[in-house]
Amino acid sequence: MxxxxxxxxxxxxxxxxxxxxxxxxxxxxxxxxxxxxxxxxxxxxxxxxxxxxxxxxxxxxxxxxxxxxxxxxxxxxxxxxxxxxxxxxxxxxxxxxxxxxxxxxxxxxxxxxxxxxxxxxxxxxxxxxxxxxxxxxxxxxxxxxxxxxxxxxxxxxxxxxxxxxxxxxxxxxxxxxxxxxxxxxxxxxxxxxxxxxxxxxxxxxxxxxxxxxxxxxxxxxSNSRMRAQYLGRGWDLAYVRGTPFNTGDCLEMAVRDVSAKQVGNWSGCHATCWDANADPNTGNREISNEFTKSGYPLGVMINTQGNRFVDEGIDYRNYTYAIFGRAILQQPDGIAFQVWDSQMIPWLRSEEYRDGVVKKIHGDTIEELAEKCASEGLKGKEQFVKTLKEYNQAVYEHRKENPRAKWDPAIKDELSTQSSSTGLSLAKSNWATSIDQGPFMAVKVTGGITFTxxxxxxxxxxxxxxxxxxxxxxxxxxxxxxxxxxxxxxxxxxxxxxxxxxxxxxxxxxxxxxxxxxxxxxx
Structure with a gap:
């Protein structure tokens, strides 16, 4: 035709x-x-x-x-x-x-x-x-x-x-x-x-x-040049979450041919937590959205130096997932590890964390998990272990002061790491449960850009x-x-x-x- x-x-x-x-x-x-x-x-x-x-x-x-x-x-x-x-x-x-x-x-x-x-x-x-x-x-x-x-x-x-x-x-x-x-x-x-x-x-x-x-x-x-030009340094290395054909051609055509007014947040974008083992240049038509990794409110995210870098429980997932990809890309090496223990692993959504799609890193102890993450890019093994132990201690202290508090993933339950005796410099404000019951699991993630x-x-x-x-x-x-x-x-x-x-x-x-x-x- x-x-x-x-x-x-x-x-x-x-x-x-x-x-x-x-x-x-x-x-x-x-x-x-x-x-x-x-x-x-x-x-x-x-x-x-x-x-x-x-x-x-x-x-x-x-x-x-x-x-x-x-x-x-x-x-x-x-x-x-x-x-x-x-x-x-x-x-x-x-x-x-x-x-x-x-x-x-x-x-x-x-x-x-x-x-x-x-x-x-x-x-x-x-x-x-x-x-x-x-x-x-x-x-x-x-x-x-x-x-x-x-x-x-x-x-x-x-x-x-x-x-x-x-x-x-x-x-x-x-x-x-x-x-x-x-x-x-x-x-x-x-x-x-x-x-x-x-x-x-x-x-x-x-x-x-x-x-x-x-x-x-x-x-x-999907245009690495324009990403670096408008979003900033390092954005040419972001993973493309979707189609490789969204390269900004029509934006530039409209500006060139009819002097279309350019408005809005040109340095802003939707970038989510994305499987670091995915193709960096294009989404996969079969796996599609399953490369998204938005189970972080159930655990913590730790960078390659062994430190947390966001408040994983600051808000509901659907208000934070579009900015946490940017946060990951701003970390050393542009990757991070999402971490859970056996209490929260069953709550992870199967379409994002099912076997055969995501590469899972397992350890019976936190130390073993750190060792295995090191083979996937973690550089601060000792700090990784220290971060999780300090996090757990902060959770314990909060529970002592709030014995009737109940974990509820459907509300902002205010289970946090902050108490009168202990508080982390970077809180987890809601859904903070201890990560102390093995076996443990981690998934390596990066930032996947969705749209500008x-x-x-x-x-x-x-x-x-x-x-x-x-x-x-x-x-x-x-x-x-x-x-x-x-x-x-x-x-x-x-x-x-x-x-x-x-x-x-x-x-x-x-x-x-x-x-x-x-x-x-x-x-």
Whole structure:
């Protein structure tokens, strides 16, 4: 099937944001000719969305508001689920807290207010949702307790999400073309409106005339040069968690061709704890998100010098995992060891720590574990042992002062290392249990970069790109997903990235289709 030379709307990028935009445009204007392109081969469809766990954060009023969305809860199971409401005010507080008050208030307001409606829209077009028992709930005292304001995931994670999007795009008549790279934007010299885009396929350039372009091609996380340039020294060595095709081409194209405004946290990114034995240059389509190693709240993380370097219990995992990858990369050698004893090993999620995927380091004693970690890069064996013994002593002292305290992974249980008699210089604020019951286990981790935060300035209502020259919209150009700048700073609330892609992708698709309808009405 040859790619057409004349279309109404062209979407660049086959991730969640791109498909959301294309499907939304097709729903808004069924008669318009809409295509979606991606420079990757079809076997790599989905961008970084494919590599996610499929978590989507949404405001809701409680379990009864969520159950109609999911397909994995029957009446019997529903009776033992504790899922508190996550109000818009809760979402707002989280995004402002996690992003240090820097998130664009208009963008975050739209993300929050549109979240539940957009999740319903995704379900209506065929995206399958489930309650995320494996990642966001713990079975405590016979009840599933959800925590951290996050409950939903797509069936089969990112793989299932992209599968469902592809089916919906086909159903709505969206033409999808792979191995087709966006190269240059063309505009009307008088109005500045988008008139076309040059693409490259099979090594040859081709001009496609179009009235609107929606950019959803991801950030620059797979470009080692841009990582070092914008994120800083050493970031060229970060492991790539997802697709190797997100190299920032479309960001640079938009800045070059239409002077798109650059906004947001260009030195910031989502970087998580990642298996140090994974391929450093690309994610694995089969193993996918299983290389994530987010079991650190159940234990401790120790660098190659033998020292802890983060408060593993400072907040729920889904508020810290996107920054702890950066913390690991800032350590000597850019690696660390996650450590647990036999009390916590059974609580580790199988999809992240199952045999055959992760290389586990075992020891019957802390000293033996240190010796074995030394063969994997640990340089401070004696300090490693000292750190764990000092940590354990701090836990014991806290327990003496708080004999009724109970460990509960589903709440901030305040089991810590701090007491009136003893306190570590770096606390573990919650879920601090002693690491003293063998056998012990460690896993070697590094930082895996997921997506970058810097992007293009847009009109929050429509995701229309704003020009840095005129400070006005570039007619017919939109930016969504990772390419939309100003929403996340330094960190982000887990699950809000996919929600953002769908919320603003849907808005951009509607706006692009509506603008074409208005244009046709004037002709």
């Amino acid at each position: 040859s790619i057409p030379s004349l279309v109404d709307i062209l979407v660049v990028g086959s991730g969640n944001a791109g498909f959301s935009a294309a499907i939304s445009a097709a729903q808004t204007s069924p008669s318009s000719r809409i295509i979606l392109i991606d420079k990757c081969p079809e076997s790599w469809a989905g961008g970084n969305s494919y590599f996610t766990a499929g978590a989507m954060r949404t405001a809701h009023t409680g379990l009864s508001n969520i159950l109609p969305l999911v397909n994995n809860v029957d009446n019997k199971l529903a009776k033992i689920i504790d899922l508190p409401p996550y109000k818009m005010t809760d979402f707002e507080k989280d995004i402002q807290r996690i992003c240090a008050g820097r998130s664009d208030p208009q963008l975050s307001k739209i993300l929050i207010e549109d979240s539940r409606e957009t999740i319903q829209w995704l379900k209506d077009i065929g995206v399958r949702f489930q309650l995320s028992f494996n990642r966001q709930a713990f079975l405590v005292d016979g009840r599933y307790k959800f925590w951290g304001g996050l409950a939903l995931k797509t069936q089969d994670g990112g793989k299932g999400l992209i599968e469902d999007h592809k089916k919906a795009a086909q159903k709505h008549g969206v033409g999808v073309y792979y191995q087709t790279a966006a190269k240059e934007l063309h505009t009307d010299p008088q109005t500045g409106a988008i008139t076309g885009i040059t693409v490259v396929l099979n090594g040859k350039s081709k001009l496609i005339q179009t009235k609107a372009v929606i950019l959803a091609a991801g950030g620059f996380e 935060f810097g992007g293009l300035g847009v009109n929050p209502e429509t995701a229309a790109v704003v020009s840095s020259t005129t400070n006005a919209e570039v007619p017919g150009l939109y930016s969504v997903g990772e390419m939309l700048g100003g929403l996340f700073y330094g960190n982000y609330p887990g699950g809000s990235g996919l929600t953002s892609g769908a919320v603003f992708g849907r808005r951009a698709g509607r706006a692009a289709a509506a603008s074409i309808t208005r244009l046709q009405a004037r002709l």
